[in-house]
Amino acid sequence: MPDPLFVNGVDLGVVVIAAVKVIVVFGVLLVAVMMMIWFERKVISDMQNRVGPNRAGPYGLFQTLADGVKLFFKEALLPDQADRFVFKLAPYLALLPALLIFTIVPIGGVVAIAHHSVELQVADPPMGILLLLALSSVSVYGTMLAGWASGSKYPLLGSIRASAQMISYEAAMGLTIATVVVVTHSLSTRAIVDSQALSFFHWNIFRLGILPFPLFLVAVTAELNRPPFDLTEGEQELVGGFNTEYSSLGFALFYLAEFMNTITMSAVMVTLFFGGPDGPGFHFVRWLWPILWFVGKTVVFLYGYVWIRAALPRLRYDQLMGLGWKVLIPFSLGWLLVVAAFRVGTIWGFGVFVGCGIAGSGLWQAIRVANARRQVQEESSPRWRQQNPAEAHLRAVPEPDGGG
Amino acid sequence: MADKAPKRRSLGFFGGFAVTLKQVAEPRVTTPYPEEKLPKPPRFHGRHVLNRYEDGMEKCIGCELCAAVCPADCIYVRGLDNPPDAPVSPGERYGFVYEINYLRCIHCDLCVEACPTEAITESKMFEFSFTNRSDAIYTKRELVVDDDGMPRQLPWEDWRPGEDEHSSGWMRATSPSGAVEYEGEQQWSGELGYGVRPAEGGQSDSRNDVATGNISIRTVERDKISRRFGGKVRGT
Numbered sequence: 300m301p302d303p304l305f306v307n308g309v310d311l312g313v314v315v316i317a318a319v320k321v322i323v324v325f326g327v328l329l330v331a332v333m334m335m336i337w338f339e340r341k342v343i344s345d346m347q348n349r350v351g352p353n354r355a356g357p358y359g360l361f362q363t364l365a366d367g368v369k370l371f372f373k374e375a376l377l378p379d380q381a382d383r384f385v386f387k388l389a390p391y392l393a394l395l396p397a398l399l400i401f402t403i404v405p406i407g408g409v410v411a412i413a414h415h416s417v418e419l420q421v422a423d424p425p426m427g428i429l430l431l432l433a434l435s436s437v438s439v440y441g442t443m444l445a446g447w448a449s450g451s452k453y454p455l456l457g458s459i460r461a462s463a464q465m466i467s468y469e470a471a472m473g474l475t476i477a478t479v480v481v482v483t484h485s486l487s488t489r490a491i492v493d494s495q496a497l498s499f500f501h502w503n504i505f506r507l508g509i510l511p512f513p514l515f516l517v518a519v520t521a522e523l524n525r526p527p528f529d530l531t532e533g534e535q536e537l538v539g540g541f542n543t544e545y546s547s548l549g550f551a552l553f554y555l556a557e558f559m560n561t562i563t564m565s566a567v568m569v570t571l572f573f574g575g576p577d578g579p580g581f582h583f584v585r586w587l588w589p590i591l592w593f594v595g596k597t598v599v600f601l602y603g604y605v606w607i608r609a610a611l612p613r614l615r616y617d618q619l620m621g622l623g624w625k626v627l628i629p630f631s632l633g634w635l636l637v638v639a640a641f642r643v644g645t646i647w648g649f650g651v652f653v654g655c656g657i658a659g660s661g662l663w664q665a666i667r668v669a670n671a672r673r674q675v676q677e678e679s680s681p682r683w684r685q686q687n688p689a690e691a692h693l694r695a696v697p698e699p700d701g702g703g
Numbered sequence: 704m705a706d707k708a709p710k711r712r713s714l715g716f717f718g719g720f721a722v723t724l725k726q727v728a729e730p731r732v733t734t735p736y737p738e739e740k741l742p743k744p745p746r747f748h749g750r751h752v753l754n755r756y757e758d759g760m761e762k763c764i765g766c767e768l769c770a771a772v773c774p775a776d777c778i779y780v781r782g783l784d785n786p787p788d789a790p791v792s793p794g795e796r797y798g799f800v801y802e803i804n805y806l807r808c809i810h811c812d813l814c815v816e817a818c819p820t821e822a823i824t825e826s827k828m829f830e831f832s833f834t835n836r837s838d839a840i841y842t843k844r845e846l847v848v849d850d851d852g853m854p855r856q857l858p859w860e861d862w863r864p865g866e867d868e869h870s871s872g873w874m875r876a877t878s879p880s881g882a883v884e885y886e887g888e889q890q891w892s893g894e895l896g897y898g899v900r901p902a903e904g905g906q907s908d909s910r911n912d913v914a915t916g917n918i919s920i921r922t923v924e925r926d927k928i929s930r931r932f933g934g935k936v937r938g939t
Contacts, residue, residue, distance in 0.1 A: 346723040350733040610719035 302423040303409070303416040312413055320421050321402075328401055332558045333363040339558075339605045346609040367551060375547035380450025389448060390545070390552035393441025396434035397559035403430055404566040405492045405575050407590040418489060419576075419590065427487040428480065431567060432473055435522060439465045441556065442524070442531065446541035457540035461524060461531035464619060468521035468528075471627035475515040478635045479503055479571050481642060492575035504572040507638060512572045514631045519564045521623065524557070525604060527611035530619060565600035569593060625666055633659060740866070748810040749828045751803055752854045753846040754821060761791050761847065762822035763798035769814035769823055777807035778814060798822070801846060805831070806839045826854050830861040 304313055337352065337360055344351030352359030377383065407419030424430060439462050446458020482503065483491045495502050504512045521528040532540030542553045569575055573596050576589030614622070633655035641648030677683055714722065734741055743749075754762045765782020783799035791797040814823050823846075833839050838859065849855055856862065926935050 345727045348726055348729050348732045350731050350735065353735070606720060606723065609723040612719075 302418060304418065312415060316412060316415060316417055317421075320417075324401065324406075324421050325398065328398065328559060328562070329555075331562055332555055333367075334360075335558050335562055335601060336363045336366075336554075338601065339608075342602060342605040343609050346606070370547055370551040373547040375549060376544070378450050378544050381544065382448040382450065385444050385448035386544075387549070389441050389445035390549045390556070391441075392444060393438055393556040394552050394559070396438040396441070397556045397563055400431050400434050401559075401563045401566065403427055403488045404563070404570050405489055406593050407576050407586060410586045419586075420489065423487055423489045425487055427485070427489075428476055428491070428571075429486055432469070432476065435465075435472070436469065438556070438560070439469075442541050445545065445553070449541075449544035451544050453538045454541050454543045457531045457533075457537045457543070460537075460616065461541055464524070464528065464530060464623070465522055467620065467623040468518045468627065471514060471623065471631045472518040472522060474628070474631035474635050475511045475518065476571065478507055478511045478631070478638050481635065481639050482506060488570055488575075492570055492577065495574040496577045499574075502572065502574045502577070507572075508634075510634050511631065511638075512568075514627055514634070515568065515571070517622070518627055518631075519568065520604070520607065521619070523560050523564055525561060526608040527613050528619060529613060530616055533613060561604055562597070562601065565597045565604065566593075568600055569596040625662075629659060629662055737861075743827045747825075747827045747829075748812050749826045750805070750831055750841070750860075751814070751823055751846055752826050752848050753798070753801060753823055753843065755848055755852060756793070759850065760793050761797060762820045763801065764792055764794045764820055764822070765796040765798040766819065768817040768819065772813045772817040774811060774813065775807045775809045777804040777809075778802070779804075798843065801843045803841045803846065804839060805833070805841060806836065827866065828854065828860060828862045831857065831859060832861075833859050 304316065340362070341351045341359070352362035355361040355365045377386065402421035403424065405418065405420040405423075409416055409418050411417070442461040442465070443458045446454040446456075446461070449455070479491060480486060483494045485491065485494075491503075495506075500506075524531045529540075531537075532542070534540075537543070542550060545553060576593040578588065578592030578595075580588035637648060637652050637655055640651035756762060763780075765780060767780045767782065770778040770780045779800065779802040780798055781800040782796040785791055785795060785797050810825065812825055815825055845855060845857055847855075
């Protein structure tokens with residue numbers, strides 16, 4: 300179903316409504332990012348027995364504003380080796396997708412304003428959720444180009460990590476989104492939300508059998524470069540990661556993009572799996588309740604993100620890649636097949652389920668054997684024996700050089 | 704498997720979430736500093752004061768031992784003969800010029816230990832963030848205590864009434880105010896506004912020190928000392 304705003308042609312009222320929606324969402328997002336940064340710092344300090352920001356404004360609410368003003372007035376350094384144009388472009392490439400993805404998120408229900416039926420979301424394009432996939436690919440460019448254009452070693456390493464990580468997790472993310480689309484029969488986010496609105500048990504998290512949601516959560520967290528997947532900015536290894544060379548406004552934009560992405564992705568998760576603005580409403584101010592439900596659910600996820608950051612240590616790089624390729628992608632692919640088969644028929648469903656189980660255990664065996672082989676290979680190397688002398692003499696592998 | 708290794712307590716994957724969530728209900732460890740200040744340890748090294756005797760005479764005799772011992776080279780002293788009709792200090796000479804450069808001072812307290820007359824001691828005031836280099840050099844005008852024997856508060860110094868208490872430095876008991884049997888032990892030096900304070904715990908039975916009572920500083924400060932050194936504080 301197309302956007303009902305444009306069904307009866309475009310007149311001045313329609314243009315005004317569309318413009319107002321854009322401006323409101325833009326403003327609200329910026330304020331939300333400010334609040335999110337404050338929220339994150341407060342919650343994480345709660346979890347570390349600290350007080351957190353409490354100087355600027357009541358409860359430190361304006362801390363982000365103060366930081367932003369400070370950053371704005373700092374000098375924007377441009378490294379000698381930097382590619383000037385790309386270096387300046389990259390922060391905007393990181394920020395724009397974060398803003399644009401939010402346009403397809405349904406914030407509330409459908410309301411009537413001046414004889415126009417208005418969906419409370421900026422845009423409802425028919426390709427909907429594909430826009431999310433496309434734009435999250437674009438945001439890889441922001442990170443990638445920032446590191447490359449800095450003309451500096453550590454940012455480059457950080458951006459290489461980032462692009463490898465984001466591309467590998469994008470596959471798992473796409474496959475779980477495909478699972479949702481298979482059930483909904485539509486790419487439009489409004490249709491996805493509407494199909495979940497029937498009852499609590501029609502929410503996709505239950506309809507799809509729980510599993511796709513944690514897969515999506517992990518994939519999105521990696522996509523956002525948030526802890527525990529923030530290898531792009533591993534301070535111990537990479538100084539500051541891909542944005543090391545950025546200062547002033549460029550740095551502020553990256554920071555803004557990071558937190559805006561967090562908010563946007565929480566909103567997307569609510570849309571895809573938790574019924575979006577769906578929830579019990581009441582008779583007075585009928586249009587407000589869906590918005591409140593949406594905001595409430597999103598805040599729960601934001602708290603979850605902060606909690607994850609407080610609780611989990613950063614992954615090692617090979618663990619990160621292992622998790623992406625050996626766990627998330629097989630599981631999401633298998634679950635997509637199972638869900639699709641159940642749409643065809645129950646017998647098909649169970650058949651594919653068993654098939655996926657067999658294929659999965661085969662894959663598990665293969666990974667296990669490969670790991671064991673690699674271990675043996677590694678332990679037979681003279682270097683390993685030199686580094687682990689205590690264990691080396693327990694192994695039966697002879698010294699390759701015959702010993703001394 | 705009879706000799707099983709002792710099981711290590713592991714948080715597991717979700718343990719971290721439980722731990723972090725539990726902390727939300729725990730009390731905060733932060734002190735909201737400018738509003739609320741922690742009590743300072745008895746031996747705290749803050750900015751210096753130049754003391755006087757009860758009759759208003761300055762204790763400094765301009766011997767320059769403090770300047771000689773200073774490892775940071777931050778003290779500049781020039782002595783001058785006392786004018787016979789209006790002596791500044793009881794003795795032959797007095798400190799005519801006395802300057803401490805606080806951009807160099809490391810607050811090691813060696814000057815306090817070197818001083819033969821307990822003229823220079825360190826207070827507990829550390830909040831004196833001057834904004835230019837000439838303010839960093841404290842002269843006699845800033846260092847010498849006022850007529851009541853209290854340290855002078857300069858416009859850029861942030862300390863409040865009561866915070867100057869226990870502002871004595873501490874020094875060897877072999878100095879003039881110390882008793883012979885405590886040779887080599889530390890004791891508090893006397894100051895005009897606060898009087899002579901008794902020696903530190905374990906040195907005297909007849910003492911009534913506000914900070915330490917009749918017990919040693921280590922016992923008093925147990926809450927702030929790491930367990931490794933006999934205190935109560937967990938960790939490290």
